Amino acid sequence: MGVSTSRPDKGIALVTVDFPPVNALPVHGWYELADAVRTAGRDPEVRCVVLAATGRGFNAGVDIKEMQRDTGHSALIGANRGCYEAFAAVYECEVPVVAAVHGFCLGGGIGLVGNADAIVASEDAVFGLPELDRGALGAATHLARLVPQHLMRALYYTSRTATAAELHAHGSVWKVVPRTELSAAALELAAEIAKKDATLIRLAKAAINGIDPVDVRRSYRFEQGFTFEANLSGVADRVRDTFGKAQGGTA
Incomplete structure (x- = not known):
């Protein structure tokens, strides 16, 4: 259980997340993920990172039970900072990051894939x-990087989900494959990227990040301020308690 890194092929680092039962990450899990991605990106032998997960789904967000056990705000602050670090690590990774997504990708999972360079989904x-x-x-x-503005708003306000096929139609998912073919498809794309010159691919990543119209780190940090406001006002606890009773306490 945790975050592991392997080398399935030349020039590729595979970072795998495993936090059963649903990959709802505790605070330390987000930091582990951030460290793994940053370490892989700094390795001069790596030209592409594949981010994947085991189990029922890619990512279910933060561990709500961890927050509910905390009588203060340390778990909330830790989760927010941990998510910020993990999202930033994917975005700032020195080489392209391919996300291999299966099952559910919710909450913090959207932060990860929204900051990835490419998405392959089952x-x-x-x-x-x-x-x-x-x-x-x-x-x-990060959701706004996956779907058009008005669809992002409708999905956000309703808490509905979009399928891999729908995201593929919007151009944000590279390829949709049967679940049994997901790993191979993600590694195939990664291998194509990894064939590029090691120095040039890193320059390309920095150049593309430099022309982004939105500073994803700053905009996400702005959003987090409203999460703190919801918690300080008591609204978050009221909604979270209701969800926890109905769903078993993970998000």
Whole structure:
């Protein structure tokens, strides 16, 4: 259990997340993920990072039970900072990051894939931000990188999800494949990227980040301020408690 890194092929680092039962990450998990991605990107032998997960789904966001056990705000602050670090690590990784997504990709998962350079998804993959149902806010910054503006708003306000096929139609998912073919498809794209010159691919990543119209780090940090406001006002606890009773306490 945790975050591991392997080398499935020359020039490729595979970072795998494993936090059963649903990959709802505790605070330390987000930091582990950030460290793994940054370490892989700094390795001069690596030209592409593949981010994947085991189990039922790619990512279910933060561990709500961890927050509910905390009588203060340390878990909330830790989760927000951990998510910020993990999202930034993917975005700032010195080489391209390919996200291999299966099952559910919710909450913090959207922050990860929204900051990835490419997404390969299985046919059963769904993407969404159920934050309003879970007493939180955030990652609209990243959902807006996956779907058009008005669809992002509708998905955010309703907590609905979009399928991999729908995201493929919008151009944000590179390829949709049967679940059994997901790993191979992600590694195939990564291998194509990894064939490029090591120095040039890093320059390309820096150049593309430099022309982004939105500073994803700053905009996400702005969103986090409203999450703190919801928690300080008591609204978040009320919604979170209701969700926890109905769903078993993870998000």
